[in-house]
Amino acid sequence: MIKRIIFDILLLLSAIVCPWWFTGIFSIVVLYYFRTFNEIILFGLIMDILYGRLSATFHWWDYKFTLFFLILLLSSIFIKKRLKFYSR
Amino acid sequence: MNYLLKSSNFEDRRKMARRKILVTVLILVIGFFIINTHLTRQILFYIAEPIWKIQSRISNSSFGEYFRTKQNIINEKIALEQKLFLAGDLMAQNSVLQKENDTLKDLFDRKETKLKTILASILVKPPQTPYDTLTVDVGEDQQIKIGDKVIALANVFIGEVTEVYSHSSKVTLYSTPGQKLSVVLGDSSISAEAEGIGGGNFNIFLPKEVEVKENDVIVIPAITSNVFGIVEKVTFKDKDSFQTVLFKSPVNIAELTFVEIVLNK
Numbered sequence: 388m389i390k391r392i393i394f395d396i397l398l399l400l401s402a403i404v405c406p407w408w409f410t411g412i413f414s415i416v417v418l419y420y421f422r423t424f425n426e427i428i429l430f431g432l433i434m435d436i437l438y439g440r441l442s443a444t445f446h447w448w449d450y451k452f453t454l455f456f457l458i459l460l461l462s463s464i465f466i467k468k469r470l471k472f473y474s475r
Numbered sequence: 476m477n478y479l480l481k482s483s484n485f486e487d488r489r490k491m492a493r494r495k496i497l498v499t500v501l502i503l504v505i506g507f508f509i510i511n512t513h514l515t516r517q518i519l520f521y522i523a524e525p526i527w528k529i530q531s532r533i534s535n536s537s538f539g540e541y542f543r544t545k546q547n548i549i550n551e552k553i554a555l556e557q558k559l560f561l562a563g564d565l566m567a568q569n570s571v572l573q574k575e576n577d578t579l580k581d582l583f584d585r586k587e588t589k590l591k592t593i594l595a596s597i598l599v600k601p602p603q604t605p606y607d608t609l610t611v612d613v614g615e616d617q618q619i620k621i622g623d624k625v626i627a628l629a630n631v632f633i634g635e636v637t638e639v640y641s642h643s644s645k646v647t648l649y650s651t652p653g654q655k656l657s658v659v660l661g662d663s664s665i666s667a668e669a670e671g672i673g674g675g676n677f678n679i680f681l682p683k684e685v686e687v688k689e690n691d692v693i694v695i696p697a698i699t700s701n702v703f704g705i706v707e708k709v710t711f712k713d714k715d716s717f718q719t720v721l722f723k724s725p726v727n728i729a730e731l732t733f734v735e736i737v738l739n740k
Binding site: 400403404405406407425428429432433436437438439440441446448451453 | 499503506507510511515516519520522523526527530599602603604605606608610637638645647651652653
């Protein structure tokens with residue numbers, strides 16, 4: 388549990404300080420390390436709020452990170468089930 | 476032949492999995508609406524602001540200068556001297572033209588009003604973010620309001636303030652995909668609508684008959700002419716009746732450290 392909290396804090400710091408591509412790579416590592424890491428979508432939403440533009444109407448392109456992390460999460464679930472050596 | 480009957484255990488697991496997915500989707504939807512409120516945004520910016528300010532101070536400090544070689548500094552000094560010489564020449568020309576412009580405006584009784592601006596330091600900019608937005612270190616504390624225009628390099632309009640927090644604001648650049656703006660193009664002063672396509676780039680669709688050349692200047696219609704962009708490329712197909720004018724802002728956002736925000740009266 389402590390490990391998870393540390394990774395959550397690191398991911399939040401990465402979202403605030405580091406370039407978006409670094410956070411993207413880091414999130415892939417975290418998704419591999421933990422069996423389930425559903426809060427990753429929350430980080431996507433945080434990044435969209437911090438950097439995206441606020442518009443009156445809903446556009447999917449204003450939530451690029453949320454969508455990106457959602458796709459990452461779903462594909463990680465799919466891939467992990469099929470990996471023979473993945474035993475976490 | 477015998478087949479294994481589906482056990483009730485299997486059904487239970489399926490039900491559980493469905494329930495899990497439903498709960499996750501529900502949490503996501505509720506979380507989306509909770510986190511998207513203005514209060515949550517303010518809290519997030521309250522947490523992020525000090526970190527961005529520290530990061531900005533570190534990246535703007537001269538610590539890295541201690542590790543540069545002598546030859547490197549000499550080369551840069553020569554290059555800067557050459558640039559300064561060219562800039563001085565341009566400045567002299569600019570002041571002459573400005574005086575002439577002022578005299579002509581006085582003759583026609585069109586006094587130019589000086590804009591009241593406030594200097595802001597950029598905390599977050601592309602490429603740290605893939606969005607065409609900037610976060611600056613002034614907010615409600617400096618009377619910044621939504622809709623205030625933002626200029627860079629003294630006279631180039633680059634965007635507008637779209638979100639204001641207590642000590643910071645978010646600026647949406649005109650080059651944001653889908654953002655539209657009225658501009659005046661070239662020597663013949665053709666009015667057109669420019670559309671942002673991201674990364675400081677824009678495009679304009681014009682009839683093929685309109686003559687547009689590369690390096691033509693694009694300005695925002697106003698009594699004060701401020702350069703908004705420079706035409707990079709003009710493309711068209713023989714069968715089309717329209718041409719696409721691609722232009723770029725003269726400001727490189729990635730290199731900017733400060734901007735000015737024009738305060739609305």
